[in-house]
Amino acid sequence: MKIAILPGDGIGPEIVDQAVNVLNALDLKFEMESAPVGGAGYAAHGHPLPEATLKLAQEADAILFGAVGDWKYDTLERSLRPEQAILGLRKNLNLFANLRPAILYPELSGASTLKPEVVSGLDILIIRELTGDIYFGKPRGVRIATDGAFVGEREGYDTMRYAETEIRRIAHVAFQAAQKRDKRLTSVDKANVLETFQFWKDIVTDVHKEYPDVALDHMYVDNAAMQLIRAPKKFDVMVTGNMFGDILSDAAAMLTGSIGMLPSASLDKNNKGLYEPSHGSAPDIAGKGIANPLATILSAAMMLRFSLGLPEQADRIENAVKKVLAQGLRTPDIYEAGTTKVGTVEMGEAVVRAL
Amino acid sequence: MKIAILPGDGIGPEIVDQAVNVLNALDLKFEMESAPVGGAGYAAHGHPLPEATLKLAQEADAILFGAVGDWKYDTLERSLRPEQAILGLRKNLNLFANLRPAILYPELSGASTLKPEVVSGLDILIIRELTGDIYFGKPRGVRIATDGAFVGEREGYDTMRYAETEIRRIAHVAFQAAQKRDKRLTSVDKANVLETFQFWKDIVTDVHKEYPDVALDHMYVDNAAMQLIRAPKKFDVMVTGNMFGDILSDAAAMLTGSIGMLPSASLDKNNKGLYEPSHGSAPDIAGKGIANPLATILSAAMMLRFSLGLPEQADRIENAVKKVLAQGLRTPDIYEAGTTKVGTVEMGEAVVRAL
C-alpha cells in the first residue's frame, strides 16, 4: 500500500513527521513517498500543486496532508496561492465527501469557551460536500453588469450549483454514517432563499426513502449556526454543501476549544482519501516545536480505517492518543494547570510508546 | 411622522403591541397604521406582502416589524411563503444596510452558553448587506446541466453577485459606524475562493482610504465563525455580505444566549428603515403571553435614533429596559433563579412605567 505524504507549509512538516513515525511504529508494509505542496510546492516548482505531486497523489492509495499557507505567499496571484493546492487535489481526485468529527475529549473539556455542561461529551460528525457548490461553479469572475440596478458598472460574480448526482452521493454517505451512529441526520440548507438548496432538500428527502431507520430533519443554515452554539449535543450527523460546510465545520470544531485534536477525511467514491488535521498551517508557531501533532496522528488513524481497511490499527492509534491524554501530556494549545506541557516531538514519541 | 406597524405571525402581534404601547407612552405625535404581512398577509389577501402593505411601508417614515412564519404556511409554494414578505420589503425599499448589535447585558450573562469571561461585556455590531449577493442574483433555478461533469442531468443553481456601488455603500455605512465606536472594522469575505468576495475585499480596501482613523482587517468567513466562538470580544464592527451576514449575525446573537433581547435595523440610503427583533416568530409559544417583547421595544428605540431623529427618546427607552432588567423582571426565555418571572404584557407595562 502506498501513502502519499504531503507535509505542506508552516507547522505541516513537523506534525506530519510525527504522524509518519506513528505509522512506521505499527510495523506494517507501507510505502510512503513525500512531495511538496502549497507554498512549498510553489517554492520548489513554481506551482502550489506541482504536476509530480498531483501524480503521486493520484497513484497513492491514500494521502496524508499537513497544512498549507504562509504569509509570504499572500501577495501571489490567487491561482498560485497555497490553498489552490487543496482545492486542486479535491477536484482532481474527486474527493467529494469530507468527514469532520467534532469530538470533545473528556480530559479537555476545560479547553472549550462553552460551558462544560453544554459541550462535555460532544460527539458530532459533519459531512461536507467538497467538489461542488459555489467553490467550483462557472461562470465566475468580474464583469460589467448587463442587467439589474447597476448596469454598466463592474460586478464580481460566482455560480452556485449542485447536480442531482452530487447531492445523491453525499446524501448516501451521510445516511450510511448516521446508520453507524445514533441514526439521526440533519441536512442543512437555505431552501427558503436558494434554488440550489431547495433542490438539495428535495433530493435528500428522496434518498431518505432508502434509509427508513435514520431520522432526517432539515435545518436552515442560519439556524444551524445558532443551534451549534445553543445546544450542540443535540446533533448526531449533519450534512451540507461545500460553502455552508466550510463555515459550520469550523464553528463546530471551535466549540471543542481544541482544534489541534481534530482530524478530517476527504473521500472519493471508492474510499480513497486525503487525510488532514482540521486546523491550519499556523505559520506563527512554525519551527518552534510546539505544534500539536495529535490531529494529524488521528487523521492517520482515519486513513487506516477508511482507505486502507485496517480498522484495528486505527483503534490502536486512537487508544494511544487517549492514553497520552490520560497521562496528562499536553502541547501548549491544550495546556491547563496541573498537566504536563510537552512539545511536538515529545507528544509524537509518547503516542508511539503508548501504541 | 408616520410609522407602519407590521405585526406579522406567531408572537409578532403580541410583542409589537408592547412596543407600540411604549411608543405611545413617549407622548410624541406619531401616526401609526397597521397592515398584515407574512402568513397574516397571505391569510388576508392571498400574498405574504399584500400590495396595500407594501404601499403603506413605502409611504411611512419607518416600519416596525414583528416576525413572520408559521408551520401552517410550510406547504405553500415558495413565492407565497411568509419569509418572502421580508425579502420583498428589503428589495422594494432598498433597505441595504442591516445593523445587528450583539450585546450581552451584564444582568443576563448567565444566559449565554459561553463561559462568562468569554462573553461578559460583549458589544459587537454586525453590519450585513441586505439587497445583493446570492439572495437576489439571477439567473437561478433548476435546469438541465449543459457543462461540467454532470451534463444532461438536473441541477439547482443560483448566482452570487455584488456590484461596485453595492459594496461601496455598505462599506461607508460600516466605516462610519466604526468611527462612532472603537474604530475597528473587520470585513468578512471568502476571497480565497470566490471572485465576488475578492472584488468585495478590493473595494472595501479602497473605501478604507477615506477613513484612515479606522483600523480595517479582512477575515475569511470560516475563520470569522471560529473567532466569534473563540474570542468574540475581540471584534468591534464586522461587515459582510447578505449570505455570510445571515449566518454570522445569528451566530453572534446566539453567543449572548438572549436573542429575545436583540433588536435590528435595516436602512436605506436616507436612513429610512425597517426595525425588527433578531429572533423569529416562535409559533410554538404564540398566544401564550410569554414571549419577550424587549427585542421589539429596543427595535423601536433604534427606529427613533436612526430614522426619526429622536436619539434622546431612544436613550429613554433603552434606559427603561435596563431598569426593568435591574429590577429583576424576566420573561421565561431569560429567567434565572432569583429573578421574577413575568409575561409579555407585564414586561411591556414595566418598561412603560420605567420611562
Ligand SMILES: CC(C)[C@H](C(=O)O)[C@@H](O)C(=O)O
Ligand atoms: C483554504 C480554503 C480554500 C479551504 C476551503 O474553504 O475549503 C479551507 O477553509 C478548508 O476548509 O479546507
Ligand SMILES: CC(C)[C@H](C(=O)O)[C@@H](O)C(=O)O
Ligand atoms: C427568513 C429569511 C429569508 C431571512 C434571511 O435569510 O435573510 C432571515 O433568516 C433573516 O436573517 O432575516
